[in-house]
Amino acid sequence: MKVLVTGSNGQLGNEMRRVATELCRGHEFIFTDIAELDITDAAAVLEAAKGVGAMVNCAAYTNVDDAEDNEDLAYRINATAAANLAAAAKAEGALLIHISTDYVFSGDSGSPYNEDSPPHPLGAYARTKLAGEQAILASGCRSVIIRSAWLYSIHGKNFVKTMLNLMASRSSLNVVFDQVGTPTYAGDLADAIGTILNTPAPAEGVYHYSNEGVCSWYDFAVAIGQLAGSPCVVSPCHSNEFPSKVTRPAFSVLDKSKIRTTFNLTIPHWHASLKRCIAMLTRQ
Secondary structure (H helix, E strand, C coil), X not given: CEEEEEXXXXXXXXXXXXXXXHCCCCCEEEECCCCCCCCCCHHHHHHHCCCCCEEEECCCCCCCCHHHCCHHHHHHHHHHHHHHHHHHHHHHCCEEXXXXXXXXXXXXXXXXXXXCCCCCCCCHHHHXXXXXXXXXXXXXXXXXXXXXXXXXXXXXXXHHHHHHXXXXXXXXXXXXXXXXXXXXXXXXXXXXXXXXXXXXCCCCEEEECCCECCEEHHHHHHHHHHHHCCCCEEEEEXXXXXXXXXXXXXXXXXXXXXXXXXXXXXXXXXXXXXXXXXXXXXXX
């Protein structure tokens, strides 16, 4: 099967390059990023999708704060482009695997969100990502939408690499403890996507995927420092000590039961995956 990957220079896209050689060697992958394919151009997407059996959309506008001032651009990348990919998938009879976010939820739940929990986006980024989901579902194409959270990897910019850089230059840090969720190692998410691509006629629908377990950003930062052997002291603080243009979900833990059962996945605990990632980063 021919598989078109968009956003292939990002965190998840880079991990999909690895998956192509390790887990999905029976498929032919076409890796694209903005230089090769502008997914906001409907005609270009239709042309690029000719003959493909699946598409994996790893592209997104992910700067949550900047999206408040650039919602039109965020909408084009997160919603219009998703609609273009869905239309192309429909035309080719291809499967579209699209990555969405925990931010579609308000964060006021006291228990993990499942796929049937009603979305309530709080900001521009969240609104545009939800609009992308809705466009795909409305298209009638074959689709698997995966909501994920707190993505990090050895590639690109992310919380883990930011913390390591700060810990290398400071003796202490304050990190918010009143936002709770679950980190997602991009390599684990890519492996799950590889499993879906290798599944004949995979069950369509919306799924949730992050690593297992629950933590705050503070807990996450403490673990990063401990695993890296950093002497930097990490202290908890409230999110209102870091003023932001957008309200982030206070609780966005995702229930992974559906994807785990449907595709027979073993999902690692966030701390175990973080340990693997830190080991790779410290070897670089």
